[in-house]
Amino acid sequence: MKNIDDFIEVAVNTGDEYKVMIGNDLLNKTGEILSALGFKKIAIITDNKVWSIYKEELAKSLKCSNIHYEVLIFLHGENSKSVQNYLKGIDFLAENNYRRSDALLAFGGGVIGDLGGFISATYQRGMQFVQLPTTLLAGVDSSVGGKTAINLKQGKNLLGAFKQPKKVICDLSLYKTMDKKYFLDGVAETIKYSILSSKEMFYELFSPIKQDDLRLEYLVKRCVEYKAKIVALDEQDNDIRRLLNLGHTIGHSIEKLSNYSITHGFAVAIGICYIAKLSYVLNLITKETAKDIVNCIETNDLPISTNFTPEEIFQNSILDKKCEDDTITVILIQDISSCVLKKISLLKWKQYIKSAMEANLD
Ligand SMILES: NC(=O)c1ccc[n+]([C@@H]2O[C@H](COP(=O)([O-])OP(=O)(O)OC[C@H]3O[C@@H](n4cnc5c(N)ncnc54)[C@H](O)[C@@H]3O)[C@@H](O)[C@H]2O)c1
Ligand SMILES: [Zn+2]
Structure with a gap:
């Protein structure tokens, strides 16, 4: 052209x-x-x-x-x-x-x-x-x-x-x-992609993304490249594509509990923070990495916690389509750029949500 x-x-x-x-x-x-x-x-x-x-x-x-x-x-x-x-x-x-x-x-x-x-x-x-x-x-x-x-x-x-x-x-x-709040919804998903795919991109995001940011071309390209790779492997969302739901199970619960007054990206940002804390509690990542994730989200003007109770979040999360029988598949963080799908019982999930929300990173 x-x-x-x-x-x-x-x-x-x-x-x-x-x-x-x-x-x-x-x-x-x-x-x-x-x-x-x-x-x-x-x-x-x-x-x-x-x-x-x-x-x-x-x-x-x-x-x-x-x-x-x-x-x-x-x-x-x-x-x-x-x-x-x-x-x-x-x-x-x-x-x-x-x-x-x-x-x-x-x-x-x-x-x-x-x-x-x-x-x-x-x-x-x-x-x-x-x-x-x-x-x-x-x-x-x-x-x-x-x-x-x-x-x-x-x-x-x-x-x-x-x-x-x-x-x-x-x-x-x-x-x-x-509007800035809708832009921030996209920032939350961009942070999600960086945690899934690239340390370099993740640490880049400690300088908050702006609407006229010169880095947007690079950032959008990295997200699209990663999504393209995953979608090519699992177009119909039966397996590895579910990694793209990092932070979304808790996020969807928060969206629903707030009657959608908390928008998708904001809810996902909170969900990612709790998954980072959970991954630390489970000894998958260090306290520093968990703190980095929470800090990155906070630096980008996104929320990092909610007042909904673990019980409320649990109850809403099991209505989600990701539940099969008495199990749920959650996405945990092993490192920046290394996340895993883990199928666990609903009983364990309930305990996990509680320990994530009570975890202290200080
Ligand atoms: N299909 C998928 O894979 C997938 C993935 C994630 C999210 N979604 C869906 O995406 C939707 C959310 O998308 P969204 O965040 O883009 O919301 P949106 O489409 O509602 O846009 C947000 C707001 O910004 C306004 N807007 C859009 N572009 C603008 C611009 N350039 N300048 C000024 N205003 C503008 C819109 O009018 C709207 O008010 C949800 O329905 C969600 O389910 C789909
Ligand atoms: Zn999303």
Whole structure:
């Protein structure tokens, strides 16, 4: 692509290989990128906040490349991952005569990626799909790997499909307009990836990540590379991909207990701190490493503890889909860049949560 030289690409080797483009100012190249993929007609799924900030820039780019588009705008926020909106999306595609060979462009954060992805996975048994993530969380995590889902009244992400995109266009310059709290949700996932994959990256994060950080290209690339490696080994989330849930079992409990007033990344940050403490109590890591993890999270303006009780956290965690019979699989830390899956009894899990929450690192 002749005019686009300032980006890097990471390949994701699932059934059909695709590339994640990472760079600055990619939004105004979107028309060119989609054109190079052979698309002439696209359906944009977005939210009202993202669209109000970026509609002119995206529309201009698409027009310049003669790409025809229609837009469906949902209200921003988690509530939009609903069955009603899913059906609205399907209706919109059918009414506008979209074909399987046309692309659905998910232009937004993880909510839009998950909703748009699920619509594209099922419309006419699957149409083409491109992700244009606009949040750090979507860039490092949700836009890669093909998990798509909507929420049911019985719980989050209960209706979904695996749908790998044809391309992910990750424009880092879009993060500058995000609200800080949502940006921090992405920071928590970035810290998670560093603990899973790289000491160098982990210690880099002791200088807090900023929205206009020059290190974003490097950081997002490292997260995407790691996720791509894991997803290629276990696309359907039956085994090693579950490592990506580090801190999430406790995190999900905290999210639910707070009635979702504590956002995902904040809850995961707390979950990671307790898992670090637990890993220390179990003699898997030193006190210093556990302290480093807690400090790294705190330095990045994320919370490190909660007032919910161990019993409350335990009760909510066993409602999670990761429980089978009387066991649960938890992710423990053996060292920075070395985590393990461990299947334990629910009785042990209950004791572990208590000792993690009571552990003292002083
Ligand atoms: N599919 C996966 O593998 C996966 C992984 C992790 C999380 N998720 C899902 O991702 C969702 C959370 O994603 P999220 O944190 O991106 O939330 P989000 O999509 O709700 O975005 C957060 C907020 O930021 C706004 N926003 C987005 N981009 C912006 C920008 N550039 N400038 C200004 N405002 C902007 C949105 O309108 C929204 O209000 C959850 O539904 C979660 O289940 C999916
Ligand atoms: Zn997460």
